[in-house]
Amino acid sequence: AQSVTQPDIHITVSEGASLELRCNYSYGATPYLFWYVQSPGQGLQLLLKYFSGDTLVQGIKGFEAEFKRSQSSFNLRKPSVHWSDAAEYFCAVWAPRTYKYIFGTGTRLKVLA
């Protein structure tokens, strides 16, 4: 079955600390992987995407993610978190045959001053 798992529902980090949000997927073919961010009261915004090639991809707002096929993972990282990064983060797989996303359940990030 196709699925995306985000094992951490909530994560709290201090401002300036590094961040890693976990994402594991189950998908039969080569996955198209995405990270979206949802700020309070807002829609989702695309942070970054991976289709092929270099397994470390850079996104907006200083985020990066690494695709590890052997671990079926696509973890999101940021070296130094800012208070404005507090939001909910969604990992997703794009299913090109059906034109649908399979979204994870999201990880809510809290940033301490």
Add this chain to the structure above:
Amino acid sequence: DAGVIQSPRHEVTEMGQEVTLRCKPISGHDYLFWYRQTMMRGLELLIYFNNNVPIDDSGMPEDRFSAKMPNASFSTLKIQPSEPRDSAVYFCASSLANAAYEQYFGPGTRLTVT
């Protein structure tokens, strides 16, 4: 560009009433998607359109839900009659044909049915 526009931002209605949610996609975009977000079920795709034509409505919960896209710049999602379990945030998103996966989301409509 103003981005995807949704109205209203908040809607409170009583059970049994008709509710209409509106969406204006980004100009030039070919795809329009309607999603529903709840705590219990997360983000669910309800329906999507390509060039104003509904392509997949398998996510529409039941016959009480209907969606239309009369032209390239406007879409509606209607619930009639509404029920308390329809309370959720409804998002509209649009994208280009050659990058349907790169979706631009509107701010959402928070619907509360009492």
